[in-house]
Amino acid sequence: MTPEDASGDAQPASRHIDRAGLVIAAILAALAGVLVWDASRLPSTSMYGMGPEAMPIVVAVGLGLLAIGNLIDALRGNLPPRESADPKAVLLILGGLALLIAIIGLGGGFILATSVLFVTTSAAFGRRAVVTDFAIAIVITTLIYLAFDRLLTLSLPAGPLERLL
Amino acid sequence: METFAALAHGMAVAVQPMNLLYALIGVFLGTAVGVLPGIGPALTVALLLPVTYKLDPGGSLIMFAGIYYGGMYGGSTTAILINTPGESASMATALEGNKMAKAGRGGPALATSAIGSFVAGTLATIGLAFLAPWLVDFAVRFGPEDYFALMCVAFVTVSATFGDSPIRGLTSLFIGLTLGLIGIDKLTGQARLAFGIPELLDGVEVTTLAVGLFAVGEALYVASRRHHAEEKIEPVRGSLWMTRQDWKRSWKPWLRGTMFGFPIGALPAGGAEIPTFLSYSTEKRLSKHPEEFGKGAIEGVAGPEAANNASAAGTLVPLLTLGLPTSATAAMMLAGFQQYGLNPGPLLFAERPDLVWGLIASLFIANVMLLVLNLPLVGLWVKLLAIPQPWLYAGILVFATMGTIAAKPSVVELSMLAGFGVMGFLMRRFDFPIAPVVVGLILGPIAESQLRRALAISLGDPIVLLQSPMSATLLGIALIALLAPFVLKGMNRFKASED
Numbered sequence: 001m002t003p004e005d006a007s008g009d010a011q012p013a014s015r016h017i018d019r020a021g022l023v024i025a026a027i028l029a030a031l032a033g034v035l036v037w038d039a040s041r042l043p044s045t046s047m048y049g050m051g052p053e054a055m056p057i058v059v060a061v062g063l064g065l066l067a068i069g070n071l072i073d074a075l076r077g078n079l080p081p082r083e084s085a086d087p088k089a090v091l092l093i094l095g096g097l098a099l100l101i102a103i104i105g106l107g108g109g110f111i112l113a114t115s116v117l118f119v120t121t122s123a124a125f126g127r128r129a130v131v132t133d134f135a136i137a138i139v140i141t142t143l144i145y146l147a148f149d150r151l152l153t154l155s156l157p158a159g160p161l162e163r164l165l
Numbered sequence: 166m167e168t169f170a171a172l173a174h175g176m177a178v179a180v181q182p183m184n185l186l187y188a189l190i191g192v193f194l195g196t197a198v199g200v201l202p203g204i205g206p207a208l209t210v211a212l213l214l215p216v217t218y219k220l221d222p223g224g225s226l227i228m229f230a231g232i233y234y235g236g237m238y239g240g241s242t243t244a245i246l247i248n249t250p251g252e253s254a255s256m257a258t259a260l261e262g263n264k265m266a267k268a269g270r271g272g273p274a275l276a277t278s279a280i281g282s283f284v285a286g287t288l289a290t291i292g293l294a295f296l297a298p299w300l301v302d303f304a305v306r307f308g309p310e311d312y313f314a315l316m317c318v319a320f321v322t323v324s325a326t327f328g329d330s331p332i333r334g335l336t337s338l339f340i341g342l343t344l345g346l347i348g349i350d351k352l353t354g355q356a357r358l359a360f361g362i363p364e365l366l367d368g369v370e371v372t373t374l375a376v377g378l379f380a381v382g383e384a385l386y387v388a389s390r391r392h393h394a395e396e397k398i399e400p401v402r403g404s405l406w407m408t409r410q411d412w413k414r415s416w417k418p419w420l421r422g423t424m425f426g427f428p429i430g431a432l433p434a435g436g437a438e439i440p441t442f443l444s445y446s447t448e449k450r451l452s453k454h455p456e457e458f459g460k461g462a463i464e465g466v467a468g469p470e471a472a473n474n475a476s477a478a479g480t481l482v483p484l485l486t487l488g489l490p491t492s493a494t495a496a497m498m499l500a501g502f503q504q505y506g507l508n509p510g511p512l513l514f515a516e517r518p519d520l521v522w523g524l525i526a527s528l529f530i531a532n533v534m535l536l537v538l539n540l541p542l543v544g545l546w547v548k549l550l551a552i553p554q555p556w557l558y559a560g561i562l563v564f565a566t567m568g569t570i571a572a573k574p575s576v577v578e579l580s581m582l583a584g585f586g587v588m589g590f591l592m593r594r595f596d597f598p599i600a601p602v603v604v605g606l607i608l609g610p611i612a613e614s615q616l617r618r619a620l621a622i623s624l625g626d627p628i629v630l631l632q633s634p635m636s637a638t639l640l641g642i643a644l645i646a647l648l649a650p651f652v653l654k655g656m657n658r659f660k661a662s663e664d
Binding site for chain 1: 215216218219329330332333335336339340342343346350352353355357358381384385388389390391392554555556558559560562563564566567570571574576579580582583586587590594595596613616617620625
């Protein structure tokens, strides 16, 4: 599932085959397959009643049926109409989230990580003043850090910036 | 009267100064976050969960009660002033309230919504206080098979019966059930769907899922279609107060809205959409000014707002007495209980009456606080609405990720948050409902363990599900509720082809 499948074709609902609907049906079928594969590895240990492998199979059967249902909807073009989407905005936010995860993972700290996310999100919503937004972001996230880490004693990850406080 | 004694005890807990302060903070934060466009009550509760991490369970639940009601009230303010209902239950309010605001009657619209919410919330909380002990007496006799059947009813009604498309609703539910399977199976200790990733062994956090789907998904969705719609805030002009005429036209819709909202919310039927729309169409039919509907009729704000609030209190009935969440917001409340290892249900009433009755009493107090706080502070809420969209969503995402970072600062957990965000975006884009995913995740494992307990007692004989009259009836209801939308759709098609 990449954001590209979602942003590409945006035709109104019609009696045409909906390609995105076919992808949804395929994903559901694949998910059902993963459930069955995972359940098949579980040793059946229970003496009476259901073991741990029973429920995944039930859910897999449901997902399989729903894959068929979604497939029929897609073939009939029964999906609700969609408006065109702006892939750049979506990618900017996702890029911001990826940077946030990387910064947290590498020990860059809470303030830097969330500030980067703040700037990319506000850029996704059409702001061009990156430097101003970064300054605002640093102030806001520092206040959040102080309020939650010091006041409410939640532990937020500390990096070089947090150690200055 | 047992209820009065219990309620008086609850009041004694709730009016302790610290607890009053918690309720006040909850009401304030709930309104402030709920008023932000695009944030419904479920997300309000999810976003504010970290604030309560370090409190004791009693204080935290009391703050929750305030956040819940505050979030509901904030949502209707947004619906009236910028016509973007944060949830479908506020749609009727947006329809009439926004027209009133455009005509310079935003003040009375906000007032009738606030006072109506207070009336409905208070009456419904009284209903909750009297219904709950009775239902608890009834529920203690439930066997595991009865619980399982009850959950089947909730699954079906939340996903299939009342949505636009039963196929898409059920798809959402089964995605939630799949997510619920991830992690260590509690009965046998086997790891399911963990793929060797240690972080997955504990299962998927409800808050990570809800914040990802609601906050990150919503931000992605709004950003992707930013060029389509421009939001316009209506200024609150003229008097805030309702005229005599406004009062006369409001009080009956408030009461009727409560009558729709509470029973439908209390049934495990999920969602406040039905009572609000029932109330809206009833008021339209009964009104002496039907021509005003669609152009800003005060009855069309008063009734649905009361119905919405009454049904919110109604959903607390199955949540507190049976541990059964029937809306995304109730699922978040359940997550709030679970972070303290508390499981709502008949046992909680017996073991921790101070907690349960303290919570119910706090609902009354939160209601009074909202009434006193909101009208005078409406200027502040309007300022919050005026935050420019880029900063608003940037701030929402910072706060959303903060919750996850505070709970589990791991790369895996944050990646899951981002992944659920993409899922929420795609689900919005392709019109899959979100609430069934959350309900499926939280209720799926409980339903499974009840079913397995029932089957273990019966030595694996599935007939046990039909031997209990309760369970057989409930399973029958679930089956009808599942098939009804398909049959009705078929009948509509049949009619259409006849024409």
